[in-house]
Amino acid sequence: MKIIKPGFEILTPLNGKSILQHIEAAGRVCYKSESKITDTSCYDFVKKIIARGHEAVLEHYSFSVKFVCDRGVSHEIVRHRLASYCQESTRYCNYSKECFDSEITVIQPSYMQPGMKDFQIWEKAMSACEDAYFDLLDFGCTPQEARAVLPNSLKTEIVMTANLREWRHFLKLRTSKAAHPQIREIAIPLLMELKSIVPIVFDDIVV
Numbered sequence: 001m002k003i004i005k006p007g008f009e010i011l012t013p014l015n016g017k018s019i020l021q022h023i024e025a026a027g028r029v030c031y032k033s034e035s036k037i038t039d040t041s042c043y044d045f046v047k048k049i050i051a052r053g054h055e056a057v058l059e060h061y062s063f064s065v066k067f068v069c070d071r072g073v074s075h076e077i078v079r080h081r082l083a084s085y086c087q088e089s090t091r092y093c094n095y096s097k098e099c100f101d102s103e104i105t106v107i108q109p110s111y112m113q114p115g116m117k118d119f120q121i122w123e124k125a126m127s128a129c130e131d132a133y134f135d136l137l138d139f140g141c142t143p144q145e146a147r148a149v150l151p152n153s154l155k156t157e158i159v160m161t162a163n164l165r166e167w168r169h170f171l172k173l174r175t176s177k178a179a180h181p182q183i184r185e186i187a188i189p190l191l192m193e194l195k196s197i198v199p200i201v202f203d204d205i206v207v
Contacts, residue, residue, distance in 0.1 A: 012063035070107035083162035
């Protein structure tokens with residue numbers, strides 16, 4: 001059994017200024033103010049449409065992120081309906097195969113630390129799930145049948161593609177104090193990285 005930390009990867013190459021220019025080009029059609037476009041006008045334009053709540057304009061640009069997280073966190077991610085998903089399938093992935101190093105991989109809970117009693121209880125439970133999964137495969141069950149004993153902590157990879165407006169909604173919800181600590185563990189670093197790449201669009205989302 002392998003224990004890892006969660007993470008993410010932005011799959012779409014992002015150029016902050018180009019994104020803002022794309023949004024401005026689409027948004028100015030509403031006002032027929034294309035003649036006001038300059039090399040730097042996109043910054044003020046996007047800032048004003050967000051301030052006015054005219055966020056439909058932000059739907060004209062989308063990008064993809066691959067999350068490495070546990071199955072529980074992935075269930076929260078896919079609740080964001082205005083997005084597209086591809087996820088590692090426990091129906092078709094056979095973790096006894098060499099491509100998975102013949103073991104399951106689980107995500108360490110952010111609120112448990114090795115050596116502590118709660119971590120030891122969790123680790124023992126994960127090991128028991130792995131043993132049961134491989135026993136079922138040895139018995140003749142298919143991966144989609146044996147997955148019944150796989151834990152919520154099982155590592156999964158999920159690609160989410162959404163437009164800027166939905167990413168803003170996702171990050172507002174999933175970085176808040178009310179969000180589950182394990183989804184905050186990946187959402188907060190993602191927000192920080194996006195703030196550093198794309199000006200203005202995510203600036204008003206405060207953790």
